[in-house]
Amino acid sequence: MRCCSSTNKRNITRCNLKGCPYASLFFVQQRPIIDQAQGRRPTQRGHTMQERYEDSQLYRIRHSAAHIMAQAVLERLPGTKITIGPPIEDGFYYDFELPRPIEDADIKWIESRMKKIIAGNHPFTVREVTPDEARELFKDQPYKLELIDDLVNGRVDENGQQIQAPAATLTVYTQDKFTDLCRGPHVASTKEINPNAINISFRPPSGAYWRGDEKRQQLTRIYGTAFETPEDLQDYLHRLEEARKRDHRVLGEQLELFIIDPLVGKGLPLWLPRGATLRDTLERWLRKRQAEAGYQHVVSPHIGNLNLYKTSGHYPYYADSQYTPIDVDDEQFMLKPMNCPHHIMIYKHQPHSYRELPIRLAEFGTVYRYEKAGQLNGLTRVRGFTVDDAHLFVRPDQVEAEFIKVVELAQFVFGSLGMTEFRARVGIRDPQSPKYVGSDDLWNSSTQAIINACEKMGMRYTVEEGEAAFYGPKLDLVFRDALKRDWQLGTVQIDPNLPERFDLEYIDSDNTRKRPLMIHRALFGSVERFCGILIEHFAGAFPVWLAPVQAVVIPIREDHNEYAERVRKHLEAAGLRVEADLRDKNMRNKIKEQRKMLIPYLLIVGDQDAANETVSVRLRTDEDRGAMPLNAFTAMVQQLIDNHSLELVG
């Protein structure tokens, strides 16, 4: 069984655990930062965007810059074998087989040489050539010869399937003294490129395989980017810098949220007290919302009998993303890679009436999946993580309504966190493909249920054909953060397959046994990854209700310690997470240190405050609010917390 859709599109890595409905949600990486202001994005298979990136001037500039870079590389490192160099979402790259490793000095030289070539105002000229002419032109370029053969014959995949028709014509583009096999388009002349709007040093060269095949030649990929104006380039570089500053791995350590210790294991984060508080606060909040929405929480263990996963179909086909089974007496157990089978067994343990449905079973369930070492990344890609999982067992006539409720809950949850910029990505089946199971009726009604849900919610959504799970359509929630990076959050999927495999049923009103449908859903996806996203989203400055420490009391002199402690106790009794910094240090020093921790409120207390029962409130933003009566401050913060406000003052 293959229950995740293979989202092998741009920026979304293919999931290893093809057996899991949530496979797509714990591994998705952020999209590169793109020039969103101009609305330019690459089109993706199966759906159209308002303006095709491929048709834009920016695309031609980048494509042309890639050729210019190849020319400069050949001049610097003669003997280099060139391969391909396309524009990408936020720039371009070119893959080379180099005669020696490339160094920083080379990159500098190449970049400055590119600027000189551009300044030469060379036209880009296109010429049609015959295959033989092309072979002669590129006789020293084996990769180009391979491309020519493929183009002339059409490409086939490893199963012999034709995936590219034979090309009718071949074209070559020339600028200055460099000619490349290319379909274009390019700028008419290098003068259309602003030499101050290109950069090839912002991202280090890296390895890449010829045709992405790890069995083939390892190449060196040099990345570059180019914009229409130097200001656009600066803006882009600035955003990259901002993104680096928000890196959740750096903030995670600075704010004492989590660490990853190799002795414990890579990909296995340890949550420090403050990080655990963050997690716990989020979890308790969602748990409450779910209970209000009719979910029942259940708990299942961390290992399960191998036979359970054999029944579900997850084993042994997906052994590559699961850990080796553990022998216990004469039985074998696996670390739990997903929660669905456990919830199914909970449903199955007693008969259900149609009146009981929908039954919504939820669990913050920790699962373990093998991720290749090179894929691990902070909290966003780990080997053990907790899914805010739920499985809804529904009658077919309830699917649409339940879908709407799930999306509503998601909208509420993300909206509460100031994550309003999100959209839905609806994956539907490709009617031409035979890989999907189930009747047309079921597909049509399920797909319609999802579309209807989006429409009724007034949610932005895109429909992507061929992106459904093989058993049913799905909806992914994609969030755009403050830096315009897209992150995939939760997913909602309709699944008639597992009910079949586990022979689930309910007794209908006519006293016949019917098969329920399952809806798999997760909103955060993985709690770990979601915390990582939140850290970056807020740049570590969490809303008051989420902040691990909400206020720190700082006495001005040692003899104010007593009052500081009194303030702390007062706030603690009012339900705040508060500390008093009574260390033997001076006040300025404490302010300097505590502001680095991004505590929402620093409460400075001295003689005047002690005399008047006030606190001097300094916000995380460095704004000094002056003295406030302690009771007024307490009431204000309590209200902000109760409202899950994103503000620091009410």
Next chain:
RNA sequence: GCCACAGUAGCUCAGUGGUAGAGCAACCGCCUUGUAAGCGGUCGGCCCUCGGUUCAAUCCCGAGCUGUGGCUCCA
């Protein structure tokens, strides 16, 4: 897993073929301070690991481990 780069004090990082330094943190004093670093002192290192070269290796070479970036965009 593959390629590139990196690994020196708790943290951020200098440095050298003759076994090490700074700032911050920690600890001990002094200072008693109204909003971003008061002063002095002390502690702290198998310079990632294992091999090799060398009279001598933290430094050079090889392997391993760990981390970081990339390995998805197909003329």
